[in-house]
Amino acid sequence: MAGTDTNTTAIEWAMTELIRNKGAMNKLREELKKLPLDECVVSRLPYLNAIVKETLRLHPPGPLMLPHRASETCKVMNFTVPKGAKILVNVWAIKRDPTVWEDDPTSFKPERFIGSKVDFRGHDFEFLPFGAGRRMCPGVPLATRQISLILAAIVRNFDWCLPDGKDPAELDMNEKFGFTLQKELPLLLVPNRCSL
Ligand code: HEM
Numbered sequence: 001m002a003g004t005d006t007n008t009t010a011i012e013w014a015m016t017e018l019i020r021n022k023g024a025m026n027k028l029r030e031e032l033k034k035l036p037l038d039e040c041v042v043s044r045l046p047y048l049n050a051i052v053k054e055t056l057r058l059h060p061p062g063p064l065m066l067p068h069r070a071s072e073t074c075k076v077m078n079f080t081v082p083k084g085a086k087i088l089v090n091v092w093a094i095k096r097d098p099t100v101w102e103d104d105p106t107s108f109k110p111e112r113f114i115g116s117k118v119d120f121r122g123h124d125f126e127f128l129p130f131g132a133g134r135r136m137c138p139g140v141p142l143a144t145r146q147i148s149l150i151l152a153a154i155v156r157n158f159d160w161c162l163p164d165g166k167d168p169a170e171l172d173m174n175e176k177f178g179f180t181l182q183k184e185l186p187l188l189l190v191p192n193r194c195s196l
Pocket of ligand 1: 007010060065067099129132134136138140143191
């Protein structure tokens, strides 16, 4: 899977959600104001981290993780998984499951991660953007730092808007299913230098 498509997809979805959610964008800009931006600082910013998590929840770049193979026959709930079966875990569906994510699971609400212990380190099975166990993504530290730092830099240094005064509510949110879950129509934004 590795780190180019996955990171850029996450940043594109994060910006898409922020353009549609002005409140979240403003809150993030408040948090970023007057701070020197480096990788140590960004890893300690609660709202930025919540935005990264919420983006990876709603738009996991690896929606089915990577294929695994059952090394032994086993039972999962009422299903028998035979030895040798190829297993795809639909983390996209798990992360939108209303029995797990009770507060409006299809909406972008970074606040759900504020004060929450749910993390992407592979221990919270309702939230597995990087998988879990022995074959979990080894790129987590790099990916999370890169996404946070790039997102913080572009939000802090520019005001972003849609071209031709387009209404953010009309933004196309369709996903293009593939190895990574990209936006079907690439996000096109206009930057204006800002004075934060
Ligand atoms: C947002 C960014 C990323 C996401 C969402 C992501 C997600 C994933 C997922 C879901 C898997 C499969 C885990 C499993 O099936 O159990 C995986 C595997 C992997 N990822 Fe990432 N990844 C990201 C960034 C990166 C980066 C930056 C690197 C390297 C610099 C990387 C390197 C790898 C490698 C080598 C594997 C295969 C591990 C194995 O099979 O043992 N990933 N990633």
